[in-house]
Amino acid sequence: MKATQERGLSQEDLNVICQFIDASPSEIEGRSEFLFEKHEKHSEFSDKIESQLPLDKTVDIVLDSFDNLFCRRCLVFDCRLHGCSQNLVFPSEKQPCGFELDGNKSPCGDQCYLRRREGFQDIHKHDYASSATHNMESRSTLHKVGTDMVSESEDSNREEEIIKSSISVGTSRSKISFESAEKHTALPSGDASETENVSTDMLLRSLGKRKVSKGPRSSDDFPYKKPRTLASDIPFASHILNNHSTSEIGDTRPDIREFGGNQRDDPNKKTSNKDSCGGSPTSTAEDAARNTNKESSANNLFSSSREHPLSHWSTLERDLYLKGIEIFGKNSCLIVRNLLCGLKTCMEVASYMYNNGAANMSKSISGDFTETEQNYMEQGMVVRTKVCRRRGRTRKHKYPSKAAGHPAIRKKVGDGKQCDRQYTPCGCQEMCNKNCPCVENGTCCEKYCGCGDGSLGEPPERGDGYQCGNMKLLLKQQQRILLGKSDVAGWGAFIKNPVHKNDYLGEYTGELISHKEADKRGKIYDRANSSFLFDLNDQFVLDAYRKGDKLKFANHSSSPNCYAKVMMVAGDHRVGIYAREHIEASAELFYDYRYGPDQAPAWARRPEGAKKDEASGSHRRAHKVA
Numbered sequence: 001m002k003a004t005q006e007r008g009l010s011q012e013d014l015n016v017i018c019q020f021i022d023a024s025p026s027e028i029e030g031r032s033e034f035l036f037e038k039h040e041k042h043s044e045f046s047d048k049i050e051s052q053l054p055l056d057k058t059v060d061i062v063l064d065s066f067d068n069l070f071c072r073r074c075l076v077f078d079c080r081l082h083g084c085s086q087n088l089v090f091p092s093e094k095q096p097c098g099f100e101l102d103g104n105k106s107p108c109g110d111q112c113y114l115r116r117r118e119g120f121q122d123i124h125k126h127d128y129a130s131s132a133t134h135n136m137e138s139r140s141t142l143h144k145v146g147t148d149m150v151s152e153s154e155d156s157n158r159e160e161e162i163i164k165s166s167i168s169v170g171t172s173r174s175k176i177s178f179e180s181a182e183k184h185t186a187l188p189s190g191d192a193s194e195t196e197n198v199s200t201d202m203l204l205r206s207l208g209k210r211k212v213s214k215g216p217r218s219s220d221d222f223p224y225k226k227p228r229t230l231a232s233d234i235p236f237a238s239h240i241l242n243n244h245s246t247s248e249i250g251d252t253r254p255d256i257r258e259f260g261g262n263q264r265d266d267p268n269k270k271t272s273n274k275d276s277c278g279g280s281p282t283s284t285a286e287d288a289a290r291n292t293n294k295e296s297s298a299n300n301l302f303s304s305s306r307e308h309p310l311s312h313w314s315t316l317e318r319d320l321y322l323k324g325i326e327i328f329g330k331n332s333c334l335i336v337r338n339l340l341c342g343l344k345t346c347m348e349v350a351s352y353m354y355n356n357g358a359a360n361m362s363k364s365i366s367g368d369f370t371e372t373e374q375n376y377m378e379q380g381m382v383v384r385t386k387v388c389r390r391r392g393r394t395r396k397h398k399y400p401s402k403a404a405g406h407p408a409i410r411k412k413v414g415d416g417k418q419c420d421r422q423y424t425p426c427g428c429q430e431m432c433n434k435n436c437p438c439v440e441n442g443t444c445c446e447k448y449c450g451c452g453d454g455s456l457g458e459p460p461e462r463g464d465g466y467q468c469g470n471m472k473l474l475l476k477q478q479q480r481i482l483l484g485k486s487d488v489a490g491w492g493a494f495i496k497n498p499v500h501k502n503d504y505l506g507e508y509t510g511e512l513i514s515h516k517e518a519d520k521r522g523k524i525y526d527r528a529n530s531s532f533l534f535d536l537n538d539q540f541v542l543d544a545y546r547k548g549d550k551l552k553f554a555n556h557s558s559s560p561n562c563y564a565k566v567m568m569v570a571g572d573h574r575v576g577i578y579a580r581e582h583i584e585a586s587a588e589l590f591y592d593y594r595y596g597p598d599q600a601p602a603w604a605r606r607p608e609g610a611k612k613d614e615a616s617g618s619h620r621r622a623h624k625v626a
């Protein structure tokens, strides 16, 4: 049995199709076979990929970091030019609310949805022109129309010139606009159907390549005999048999049903079109009308594509599609190029997006999804959150002080829970001693501690070797730090002069970012195996990747010669690096990054059985190489 028959396409069906398509039954049969075969290959391919994926990983997990690694400037992954310095976008921010038809884009290929839109634009312009003629007296309207038309005629925005240019340019497009405008004026304003017929005829004539039958243009009738061109992107038999008023298969140009047809469906549409161009009192109202117009046009654009049901998309394809939406927004060209290449065409994705995905998504991210898709999204979100938590290592510093601050940003940690952790000077009336709550809490005691006189002057030595680290941090009394090749990993930080135990060496500075942001950046840094994230507290993380001092190059050691301490300094939380012991000049500086147990990379893991605070000073000290 032939494949066509296996799929329920009988000889009778072929004969019926022949009546509408300029092809013989055998040609249609041949083409059907080809399409069925191709479709099967697609399914096999997707199934194959699906079975290759590790069972415990969803596409979402696999692709999780891809959105961060995708360069939005060069539109490639792992861009060497911009690397990590990308603006990171969160999924919720990535999804624009409306279906956007980007006017400046050029089609990504033969099967790009924009090919379909090219025709759509003609109609769109034509609509405006028509309305313009109706409302010749409305200057504001014509100005608006002019804007649209001038974009094509490159003329001024004066209405007379606009109209003239649309006549004199003489391209099929501008001609159509003008001719149809004339027809519109001649017609009684309420005769929408007649107007549509005229407009549609004009359009079809302007396209010039389509045979148009002279039959009635009711949606129940086949309006024309179609050319023989068939394409593969629309389910074949069902499409033809179920949608009698459909356009030719695979023809990317608009057809009557797409544009005119819907207008018939919605008798108010013309009025609203007219309104949008008819001198609404405020630009906001005009914009709104235009947007509505745009949306409904987009609706029209893909209304004939409801023939892409969910079942034609494999789970993998759907996963990839959803991931694509997350990464690229509603850009079918990019989604196909990067994620669905060879699986779906741009047109299919655009159609699916509008009919099944994006239209729903624009109403509500989760609210109006089909149950399956909503489940998927919810599941995806949970998975994503988990992944974020797992990845993006940051150093854990379990210091008592629990807020963050950064001198460059000077962000006060005054919001939320952290409020009560803000600096409140101790109640010491004279000199503070070791029992001062400031010393105990690691908060700044610049006011009364024995280190200073309250005027932020030089903190005097107390004679017992104790120095107020807070004060030094505040006064930026840091040691000379040198940058050199580390004996351990890449670059390292080295001390120029010898220092004593507990000496303040300098500050770890960087961008103050949220944990959410740090999770995203962390994924990228982990890939490069180089992270400058410093986990300050529950709220903030310091990222020294782009901004920071030389101390950011200090490497990790589980038996270090330094330690890091978060201090509250005049209401800001800052990280000081202190000597853990006496350090000789030119020694490389190390401190314990204090990764969480499940977060530590291999090089930061303690050997099993090693004590937590192993012999300080027993580690190999790398010295600066001249």
Ligand SMILES: C[S@@+](CC[C@H](N)C(=O)[O-])C[C@H]1O[C@@H](n2cnc3c(N)ncnc32)[C@H](O)[C@@H]1O
Pocket (backbone or CB within 6 Å): 486, 488, 489, 490, 491, 492, 529, 530, 531, 532, 552, 553, 554, 555, 556, 557, 603, 604
């Ligand atoms: C803050 S940077 C330190 C500077 C780094 N060496 C460089 O050249 O940029 C931290 C990164 O250095 C590397 N690193 C730090 N300590 C290390 C160690 N003990 N062993 C191996 N790599 C280390 C890791 O790649 C880590 O992500």
